[in-house]
Amino acid sequence: MLSNRLQAITPSFTINISAKVSEMKEQGKDVIDFSIGEPDFNVPQLAKTAAIEALDLDKTKYDKICGLSELRLAITKKLMDENNLFYEIENIVVSNGAKHAISNTLMALINPEDEVLVPKPYWVSYPEMIKLTGGVPVFVETPNRNQYKITPQLLSPYLTSKTKMIFLTNPSNPSGIVYSSEELLQIGEFCVKNNIYILADEIYERIYFNDSFTSIASLGQDIKDKTITINGFSKSFAMTGLRIGYSASNIEIAKAISVIQGHLASHPSTISQWAATAALNHCNHEPAIMRKTYKKRRDLAVSMLNAMEELKYVTPQGAFYIFIDISAFKKKLGYSGSFSVAFSNSLLENALVASVPGIAFGMDDFIRISYTCSEKHLLEGLNRMHTFVRSLQMTK
Ligand SMILES: Cc1ncc(COP(=O)(O)O)c(C=O)c1O
Structure with a gap:
């Protein structure tokens, strides 16, 4: 009865975990939730005020499919000031979150059987989004020695005449x-040479711990022409529920995205769009505060993980996650099916710490933890994790 399209789709792992965590919490269990991919900050006050004002002033009618002109203007200004990216408002389409901007882009560019390169580990939804548009996800292995980064050398063996996007x-x-x-320039030049579109998902762009962040589209006109930059307000302004994201691309693609969005969703809520406009125009100091907090937590988490010798990880330089190699425990933990699911379940049941199994990101020897919680909780959760891995070590 249901569509064939649905047959190939895997339900989201993260939704299963959230359901289990909620159930345990309802039973009164004190679970520390490291599975969440959502900032623990609130929407900046001036953005909230703008949303309330939009309602009060009846700014609640249908508006432009591609997004409010005021918001797109603020986005072009942000891209210019922060990312050295020069776009007109016609290049920007505002969507219901970055997720929607990505699916619009796939619909605009991917034909059935087109191949899309997806480096591992990948964000959970990419493969399913690609399959839903009829494309074929091609998974690119990335060695740990290269910190899971792609290079032209690593990508080359995966190219075929059907490769359309990365x-x-x-x-x-x-x-x-x-x-x-430098790394981005090499990838960008490789994509230009091989006529591959780059879907640059920069949703965590404001959460980085080194000196600066580079947007790949800023590295040359030919790279910019092939790049669709995806961004949004969920992570940088803690506006997850307001569902505002956007794409910046060449005009032809922007128009195509707009046509698709027009038929399937019209435009995101005008109330959220006014909040996002205010966030960009008046609240730019807030992401900087959040970044500092995340960095402090990253440092704390890393120092505690260092004491758990069997767990390996690459020190994160951005976002708010740590991807931990748990393979040292493969022989210690009895399991059938997915090892990371078994490990993550056991950690949850025995230590009351929720994580996301690495299989959700295409790598079954890992779990992902996030540090979108207070230092107190981080400390408590990691201490519990330490006790848990110690008990596993002692298992024969
Ligand atoms: C890499 C990545 N891209 C996109 C998204 C979706 O963000 P949004 O809430 O804007 O749809 C997420 C959310 O977790 C993400 O981690």
Whole structure:
């Protein structure tokens, strides 16, 4: 009865975990939730005020499909000031979150059987989104020695006449790695040479812990022409529920995205769009405060993980996750099916710490934890994790 399209789709792992955590909490269990991919900050006050004002002033009618002109103007200004990216408002389409901007882009560019390169570890939804548009996700292995980063050498063997696009998540969810300008330039030039579109998912762009962040589209006109930059307000302004994201691309693609969005969703809520406009125009100091907090937590988490010798990880340079290699415990833990699911379940049941199994990101020897919680909770959760891995070590 249901569509064939649905047959190939895997339900979200993260939704299963959230359901289990909620159930345990309802039973009164004191679970520390490291599985969440959502900032623990609130929407900036001036953005809230703008949303309330939008309602009061009846700014609640249908508006432009591609998003409010005021918001797109603020986005072009942000891209210019922060990312050295020059776009007109016609290049920007505002959508219901970055997720929607990505699916619009796929619909605009991907034909059935087109191949899309997806470097591992990848964000959970990419493969399913690609399959839903009829495309074929092609998973690119990335060695640990290269910190899970792609290079032209690593990508070359995966190219075929059907390769149409690559997903580049920077900073990465789940690994937290951040690419340097030099690394991005090499990837960009490789894509231009091989006529591949770059879907640059930069949703965590404001959460980086080194000196600066580079947007791949800023590295040359030919790279910019092939790049669709995806961004949004969920992570940088803690506006997850307001559902505002956007794409910046060449005009032809922007128009196509707008046509698709027009038929399927019209435009995001005008109330949320006014909040986002205020966030960009008046609240730019807030992401900087959040970044500092995340960095402090990252440092704390890393110092505690260092004491758990069997767990390996690449120190994250951005986003708010740590992707932990748990393979040292493979022989210690009895399991059938997915090892990371078994490990994550056991951690939850025995230590009351929720994590996301690495299989959700295409790598079954890992779990992902996030540090979107207070230092107190982080400390408590990691102490519990330490006790848990110690008990596993002692298992024969
Ligand atoms: C890498 C990545 N891209 C996109 C999204 C979606 O963000 P939004 O809430 O704007 O749809 C997420 C959310 O977790 C993400 O981690």
